[in-house]
Amino acid sequence: MKGVFTEVRVQAGDFDLGAEVARLRAGDPRIGAVVSFVGTVRDMNDGDQVAELELEHYPGMTERSLEDIVEQARARWPLYGALVVHRIGPMKPQEQIVLVAASAAHRGEAFAACEFIMDYLKTDAPFWKKEQTPSGARWVDARSSDDTAKAKWAAG
Template sequence: MSQPRVVIQTQDFELQAEIAALRGQDARVGAVCSFIGTVRDRNDGSAVASMELEHYPGMTEKAIEAMIDEAHRRFDILGARVIHRVGLLQPTDQIMMVAVISAHRGESFQACEFLMDYLKTQAPFWKKEDTPEGARWVDARVADDAALARWGIDAPNA
């Protein structure tokens, strides 16, 4: 049975195991590109003690599945997997992973970056940071919207 392309979970993940599962024994794979996002201890000039991530179950997975479908349309990739954690996370914790496999590195690099830009602005997650000034919701950033725009996708967040 194949692995799901999108997983939303509270527990941590192991990059090597996830890539091994994505690759399987597919001899066509000549490139694997991955990105792992982690919780920083600072954001917008304030210390961050923790971050809590929320999502809308079902809707979030469907939205990310559509992003992976779009990556398949745009790039010659063999597969992709996105894991995103929710719940309470601490600085240095892994938040999410994008992994892409293809025959050649260029396609993997581009598809991975495309998925990251897409996820950053369009995935339905809500992030709340605990700072010395109190809890605050993290807003979308204009820079993230600009990154997505270079792929020809308008982001409504700016």
């Protein structure tokens, strides 16, 4: 019987969604559902044009934080796999920033785990975002909507 596939990567380069999902599935016949989320750079934020988004992180701490989030998801749902790929460095609008994917026997567990991982990633992972706008560079503040999304998981 196959084990559970778990991988967390922080990298500057882009990722291939199809190849990443194929690795997550890796011929595992138990998998009945794979759910993935890809976050991309928007060209507008808070009413301003965004020419570039730069992500910084704390090496080592960031990976441990992401691994902990994945472990929390695995403790809640019977997953066969979980994958997080998060980019750092400068990115232009429409470029991929993050991939979160989960596999399970059924779609409900895969959807829930994928959403949980993303909600916790947005609030708990040590990343810092800086946008380049027409009026100069600015750091992106945390959003209360991200805290609200995370809070829904506290009940169960």
